[in-house]
Amino acid sequence: AQSVTQLGSHVSVSEGALVLLRCNYSSSVPPYLFWYVQYPNQGLQLLLKYTSAATLVKGINGFEAEFKKSETSFHLTKPSAHMSDAAEYFCAVIENSGYSTLTFGKGTMLLVSP
Amino acid sequence: GAGVSQTPSNKVTEKGKYVELRCDPISGHTALYWYRQSLGQGPEFLIYFQGTGAADDSGLPNDRFFAVRPEGSVSTLKIQRTERGDSAVYLCASSATSGGPNEQFFGPGTRLTVL
Numbered sequence: 001a002q003s004v005t006q007l008g009s010h011v012s013v014s015e016g017a018l019v020l021l022r023c024n025y026s027s028s029v030p031p032y033l034f035w036y037v038q039y040p041n042q043g044l045q046l047l048l049k050y051t052s053a054a055t056l057v058k059g060i061n062g063f064e065a066e067f068k069k070s071e072t073s074f075h076l077t078k079p080s081a082h083m084s085d086a087a088e089y090f091c092a093v094i095e096n097s098g099y100s101t102l103t104f105g106k107g108t109m110l111l112v113s114p
Numbered sequence: 115g116a117g118v119s120q121t122p123s124n125k126v127t128e129k130g131k132y133v134e135l136r137c138d139p140i141s142g143h144t145a146l147y148w149y150r151q152s153l154g155q156g157p158e159f160l161i162y163f164q165g166t167g168a169a170d171d172s173g174l175p176n177d178r179f180f181a182v183r184p185e186g187s188v189s190t191l192k193i194q195r196t197e198r199g200d201s202a203v204y205l206c207a208s209s210a211t212s213g214g215p216n217e218q219f220f221g222p223g224t225r226l227t228v229l
Contacts, residue, residue, distance in 0.1 A: 009154075032215040043118070043205070043220035044157070051215040090156050100209065100216055101147065101170060104156030 002027045002093050006105035014113050019063075019078040021108045023091030026072065032094040033074045034102065035065055039087045047089075050074060061085070086112045116140070118221035120206050126227045127196055135191040135224045139208030146189050147218060148181055149205040157205055163189060196228045 007022040025031055033050040048059025055067045065076045074091060091105040119138045127133050139146050144165055149157035159173040163183045171181070178196075183189040193200055203225050207218040 004156075034215075036220075041222070043222045044207075045220070046217050049215050049217070092156075094215065100145065100218065101159050101162055101173075102149075102157070102218065103159070104149075106154070106156050 002031060002103055004091050004093050004103055004105035006089075006091050006108050008108055009106065010109045010111060012111040012113065013081045015083055016080050019076070019081045019085065019110065021076040021089050021091075021110065023065075023074045023076065023105060024072050025074060025091075025093050027093065032100075033065075033067065034092040034094075035059065035063070035074075035076050036090045036092060036104075037087050038090065038107075044090065047076070081110075081112050083112050083114065086110055118206055118208055118219050120204075120221040120224050122224060123222065124225045124227075126229065128229050129196060129198060131196050131228075133193050133196055133226065135193075135204050135226070137189045137191070137206030137208075137221060139187065139189070139206070140219055141187075143208035143210055143219075144186070145209045145211060145216070145218075146183060147207045147209075148189070148191050149207065151203045151205055151223070153202075160191070160204075193226075196226075198228050201226055201228045 003026045005024045035047040036044040048057045050067045058064045063078045088107045090107045092102045121136045146163040148160040151157045162170040166186045178194045181191045203223040205223045207220045209216040209218045
């Protein structure tokens with residue numbers, strides 16, 4: 001079965017600093033990969049997804065992620081953090097390409113300080 | 115347009131009671147998913163519907179959990195003889211079709227607390 005590992009349950013950055021949230025996956029075949037964001041008391045919102053086209057994927061709110069097969073990674077980055085980026089971020093992989101069932105990591109809480 | 119809605123937003127019940135959680139997917143979406151998110155964890159898959167039928171229920175933890183989608187739209191997750199360990203946020207998602215990297219749109223969730 002596929003799995004997702006997110007390194008760091010909490011990441012703290014200053015406003016304007018680089019955001020880097022790490023995600024590694026295990027899969028015997030090229031997967032579909034996703035990043036979701038969850039704001040307090042809200043549902044999950046899709047930030048971006050990798051579908052085997054371009055390895056550098058751009059998403060909403062200035063976020064992007066790069067698929068690196070050799071490292072089995074799909075890290076999420078943003079050049080300059082904004083206070084409104086404070087939220088929980090989940091990396092996810094499709095476990096069965098026939099059904100699109102998502103397997104999520106445990107999440108990383110991003111804290112942004114002024 | 116309207117997104118995925120879930121009712122109730124919060125449900126408090128006593129151990130041993132029966133509860134029903136409702137999900138209204140985006141109109142026209144044929145695929146519907148239920149996930150459970152425990153404190154400090156990512157969402158975990160419970161069950162997936164394609165139309166009216168449960169295509170994959172491998173994530174249901176035991177036979178106390180059951181879900182239906184009789185008309186291929188609204189779905190109800192049913193939990194019998196609730197236990198304190200069932201306390202979690204139950205998330206529903208829908209997508210236009212199944213298969214491949216189709217985006218799943220999530221509802222705000224139902225927070226279930228079993229006392």
